[in-house]
Amino acid sequence: MTRFQLLTRPAPRGLLSMAHMSESVEKSKKPSRWFGRALKRRTNRRRGPRRSLWTSRLTRNIFLSNLIGLIILVSGTLAMNRFENGLINAKVDNIRTLSSTITTVIGEQATGFGGTAQLDVQGASQVLRGVNVPDGWRVRLHNKAGELVADTKVLSSTITTETLDPILEDIPERPRQDIWRENIRGWMDRTLHNMPWKKARRETLRRDLKLEVRSGLEGDSSYGPRYDVDDNLIVTVSQPVQRVSQVLGVVTVESNDVSSIVNDARQALVPIIGLAFLGMFLSSLALTLFISLPMRRLARAAEIVTRSAKKRDAIPDLSARRDEIGDLSLVLRDMTQGLYSRIDDIANFAADVAHEIKNPLTSLRSASDTLRVAKTEEQREKLINIIQQDVSRMDRLITDISKASKVDANLARETAKTLDVAEISENMVDFYQQTRAEEGPNVINATEIDPDNPVYIRAYETPFAQVLRNLIDNALTFSPDDGNVTVMVNKVGKRVVFTVDDEGPGIPTDNLDAVFERFYTERPKGASFGSHSGLGLAICRQIITAHRGKIHAENRMDNSGKILGARFVVDVPRQRPSEKD
Secondary structure, eight states, X not given: OOOOOOOOOOOOSSOOOHHHHHHHXXXXXXXXXXXXXXXXXXXXXXXXXXXXXXXXXXXXHHHHHHXXXXXXXXXXXXXXXXXXXXXXXXXXXXXXXXXXXXXXXXXXXXXXXXXXOBOOHHHHHXXXXXXXXXXXXXXXXXXXXXXXXEEHHHHOOOOOOOOOXXXXXXXXXXXXXXXXXXXXXXXXXXHHHTOHHHHHHHHHTBOOHHHHHHHHHTTOOEEEEEEOTTOOEEEEEEEEEEETTEEXXXXXXXXXXXXXXXXXXXXXHHHHHHHHHHHHHHHHHHHIIIIIHHHHHHHHHHHHHHHOGGGTTOSOOOGGGOSHHHHHHHHHHXXXXXXXXXXXXXXXXXXXXXXXXXXXXXXXXXXXXXXXXXXXXXXXXXXXXXXXXXHXXXXXXXXXXXXXXXXXXXXXXXXXXXXXXXXXXXXXXXXXXXXXXXXXXXXXXXXXXXXXXXXXXXXXXXXXXHHHHHHHHHHHHHXXXXXXXXXXXXXXXXXXXXXXXXXXXXXXXXXXXXXXXXXXXXXXXXXXXXXXXXXXXXXXXXXXXXXXXXXXXXXXXXXXXXXXXEEEEEEEEOBOGGGOO
């Protein structure tokens, strides 16, 4: 803990001294180019048309941020590359198994050996007829010349019979949900089909049946996804039919049901996409109503407040929300009231300053005019004393006005510190005892706090020192030369109470609160006129209020009701030892 400083450095509460005002006026005559451009942009923004709620950037950001997840879901549903690739690989394995079985059986049924081996076309056709080919599959057999000799599409002898629906005179209208489902499916298929990367993939995997057959006759197998002339996705496997090492033909197996399976999977996700879109829209709408709209109301209300002082209550009270926007509305309301209070204080303070300065100026003018026509040395000496007193009064008044105008600015620049109250009172009393004149009241420290259990407060060191100095100086003024000024600090619950007692005549009961008003100068009989500016106690209240404390005055009385002197009480919050920095 550092030694408590006794120097004061007060600052303004939005109150400008005359010199500061004149300096600001001179600076405002030559604004910088940057300031001019910024002011122009701000003016244009205020005069320009207000953006609507649905075109504001905040609303767009809300909808776009919620739309990202939906876009990812839809894109994944449309692409489904992983699912499609897995399905294709599974199809290739199944088709290769079937193709290997067919080529093995046909190769064993072939006649002859070596160069005389011949493909048994009739036996191969019987084999293909006996194979259980799934729906959507097709098996073709080509001979050594590359000619098609067998095809399950032609060999199939299955006849399907169904009962025809009765003839209806009035054809019922299709349900709307079916129409919507068909339209959505068609849109999804067209969208996916026309994607550039899909077109490039189709051209890369375009099927060439002759090339597959030629490759098979050379003894090589080919398999994988292909696209036919109608842009339908098929999975093909081409394997050579061999007897020992002689290639007798090529079996080609293909499946064209991959696209239908993928499309069915996409259709199953359509309701989920619809629910996701509905959730996105409702979420965006809720965020817009509960965030964007209240922020818009606060912005418009703040603009109204800046244009008219009569609309200072235009900012809505949203504290019932119990969230950050509710807190923002309370802060804006408090800030608005505080700003207008300071504006009112500036106006009142300027009027009070003009009135207080005018009095000594009038006295100076009168004394200086009378001095010219004074006839005796005694009259001149008396007038010179009056002039000196008025000059001192003006000097003291201007000094105190400067201090009062800088209180809030100093509080804003200061950093709150943890202070030991016992050390505060001890250092303050030591200062006055060391600077005490031979004749004058004595300052006594009556604080009794256990050194092992120190008491701390959180305060701005320099301004708080100014408060105690103002109270002690005020008490010394009204105490007799042989009297005492007692400084005492007590801990009362979660508060710390400073008291400064004097042995003067006390304060009139009706003026116990008025003594804290600016330019209060009523003095008891015998006190010299003009020795106080009436701002010291007002500065004290201003500083203590900034510390979330209270200050009041009272009279000390004995049992008979006789006034023993005045007492000033400062009550500030106590800081716990665990909160000490």
